[in-house]
Amino acid sequence: MENWWKTFFDADYIRIWGWADKPAETAQQAEGIWKLLALHEGCRILDAPCGYGRLSLPIARRGAIVCGVDQSEELLAQAEKNRGDLPLDRLCYVRHDLRQTLPNGRFDAAFNVFSSIGYGSETDDLAIFKTLYLAVRPGGRVLIDTMHRDAGVARFSRDLKPAHRLADETLVVEEPTFDPISGRVQTTWYWFGPNGQGQKSASLRLYTITELIHLLQSSGLKFISAHHGCSEEPFKAEGPEMGGRVGILTERV
Known part of the structure; x- marks a missing residue:
């Protein structure tokens, strides 16, 4: 990536x-x-x-x-x-x-x-x-x-998949994974709503x-x-x- x-x-x-x-x-x-x-x-x-x-x-x-x-x-x-x-x-x-x-x-x-x-x-x-x-x-x-990193790990420990809705009712869901060796989060966001659907991926060092x-x-x-x-x-x-x-x-x- x-x-x-x-x-x-x-x-x-x-x-x-x-x-x-x-x-x-x-x-x-x-x-x-x-x-x-x-x-x-x-x-x-x-x-x-x-x-x-x-x-x-x-x-x-x-x-x-x-x-x-x-x-x-x-x-x-x-x-x-x-x-x-x-x-x-x-x-x-x-x-x-x-x-x-x-x-x-x-x-x-x-x-x-x-x-x-x-x-x-x-x-x-x-x-x-x-x-x-x-x-x-x-x-x-x-x-x-x-x-x-400490805040990120605290969230990952609860095994959460963040999701929220935009004002136009578009649903956005994130699926992150964390590599403790590299300290990087590999994550993909998916969205679906009245204005279309799509996805984006990112790699972030915490x-x-x-x-x-x-x-x-x-x-x-x-x-x-x-x-x-x-x-x-x-x-x-x-x-x-x-x-x-x-x-x-x-x-x-």
Whole structure:
């Protein structure tokens, strides 16, 4: 399933995983990112990868100058459609492979949200973190939000097959398998509903939080704190979800 991500993020992805029906959650994440990264009006922010601009847009509307970067042409096209009346000097989108250094840098802060690592090799992820490190100025903060291995294993131990319905009654079912040797989840989503049916497969490396912090430090970033996703709430590995998603806040020194 090598390079599966090159074709995964298309119109079907937007329809099945889009957040059109979750505006409150998006607003909450944008608020958390704003506070964790100590953002302010006029600061320069990198959203990498940005997808279809789900978080780039509300953060730019708050007054930040945002550059969203993604490798998917289709997601970037949707992001442009969603920009509304925000001018290019407030919100721009660039197609780029984050394993390669960005040509422009010195952002005040950067964020990588919604499990956008672990697609390829550990070397690939280290390259992505190095790109984020080089993109921000000294003292600039970088936030990584992702699922971690402990939370994933807790879910697999309950032998669950996640399923949910979209607003149009489309049923989405996931069938994941976990390889504890490679630390990878091989998963396939199936959907069926009034707007058609289909399936998509992915392969994701789930890192422990310890491994993530080690990779971030290897790229040059200094660990500051761990949070419950994109919130100021401190991360606690408790409950049946082992704390759920983790947000790792770092800084370029």
